[in-house]
Amino acid sequence: MKRARVAYSGAIHYAVEADGNLRLDDGRIVEETDVVWLPPVQPRTAFALGLNYAGHANELSFKAPAEPLVFLKGPNTFIGHRAKTRRPANVTNMHYECELAVVMGRTARNVKSENAYEYIRGYTVANDYVIRDYLENYYRPNLRAKNHDTCTPLGPWLVDKEDVPDPMNLAMRTYVNGKLMQEGSTRDMIFGIPELIAYLSSFMTLSEGDLILTGTPEGVVDTKAGDEVVTEIEGIGRLVNRIVADHPSGTTGKT
Known part of the structure; x- marks a missing residue:
């Protein structure tokens, strides 16, 4: 459902x-x-993955990580379907990232990868914008780049796990102003969903409502105020978002 x-x-x-x-x-x-x-869920704790697709790591001139590169996102970042994302003034590169988001369904601690799907409630679509200007390296990677207000549209739907037979084989696409710009598949993740749940639950407790954003494939480009960005994942949904200018005064300009 x-x-x-x-x-x-x-x-x-x-x-x-x-x-x-x-x-x-x-x-x-x-x-x-x-x-x-x-947003179809209100995340308790939101985890996000950097460089979890080899093609995306390559297009950014990074090496694929040897273990999951995980960071946290604040609740201020999440907005819903058809909402507006503010692009900060004076940044030069802000790009979309189409991601499959996993919603946990119950408490998980020291979960084996072969049992990981038992702990999932369902899936949704995330568009996790990144402000590339602020991304420096592995050691200072993602807090400022990934935690601006309104930078992560989520939705439209939470799809029950029973309705997604193979979440590791879903087509992913991003359109900017109607033009296909990004195309990939969840099968190309470096660390799959079971491995991510096993990894995270090996050192901390995951709870019902926690959210795991699983990374994006290659094909990201800069977006501008006025752009309509559509991120879609096969069987999960089609998430529509529009970018507006954020002026230095803190007010949002008309676009």
């Missing part, structure tokens, strides 16, 4: 897909354009 969180008529609702529309938790049927889409 595909599940969503939306704001409608002054309240937040959980909703499911219903023949191209949304059925709210109170039974009302509304059109997808009539709601404000929120």
Whole structure:
């Protein structure tokens, strides 16, 4: 089943897909354009992977890591489907990253990779923008580059794990203003979903609601204010986002 969180008529609702529309938790049927889409989950702890696709590491002139390169993301970064991402003033390179996001379904500690799928609730799509200007090296990689407000659209749907037979073989695509710019597959991850859950749970407890962003394939390019960016993953969803200018005064310009 595909599940969503939306704001409608002054309240937040959980909703499911219903023949191209949304059925709210109170039974009302509304059109997808009539709601404000929120991230389908509110992450407790959000983990993100750097350089988890060899092609992406190569296009950035980095070597593929010998073990997962993991960093954390704050809740301020996450926005929903059809929301706007602010591009900071004076940056020269801000690019999208289409990523499969794994949502944990229960507490996990010292999980073996062969049992990892038992701990997953479902999957969603993330577009984890990175401000390349701030990315220096392995030792100071991602906090400032990856934690700006509104920089990680998430959604539209949380898809139950039972509806995704093989999450390690899903096509991934990114379109900028309707033009295909990025194409890959989750099968090309360096560290797959079971390995990531085993790795993280080997030294810390994972909890229900935790989120793991699993990295992006090659094909990233700079984006500008006014661009519409669509990231889609086979069987999971199509996430639409627009970039707006963030002016030095802190106000968002019209685009």
